[in-house]
Amino acid sequence: MTQQGTTGIPGIAVAEAASRLSGADPQGALLVDVREDAELVEVRVPGATHVATSGFIEHAGELPKDRPLLIMCATGVRSAAVTGYLLRSGWTDVTNVDGGIVAWQRAGLPVERG
Numbered sequence: 097m098t099q100q101g102t103t104g105i106p107g108i109a110v111a112e113a114a115s116r117l118s119g120a121d122p123q124g125a126l127l128v129d130v131r132e133d134a135e136l137v138e139v140r141v142p143g144a145t146h147v148a149t150s151g152f153i154e155h156a157g158e159l160p161k162d163r164p165l166l167i168m169c170a171t172g173v174r175s176a177a178v179t180g181y182l183l184r185s186g187w188t189d190v191t192n193v194d195g196g197i198v199a200w201q202r203a204g205l206p207v208e209r210g
Contacts, residue, residue, distance in 0.1 A: 109195075127143065129141065165191070
């Protein structure tokens, strides 16, 4: 796990995130994709939960507080902001996926299209 710059937002590399998601524990880490609907149609990580940034504040309360959340966007900028918001709002185990879906694809990790 890393820290992003001076913001203090916890971050995780895509390979480590994928490893945490592959566990058999049903209460294990949950990947939350905060990209907008149109971006999700192009490419997405199988099994990710989608909560668009544009409506995130209204739907944040639907996310569990009792399991680790890995937050992803396209490149890691929006997800860092969402990670910070969740940490300030009472969630304790929230991590930004560094590099987002772009880094995920570059690493050759599984995606769905269409």
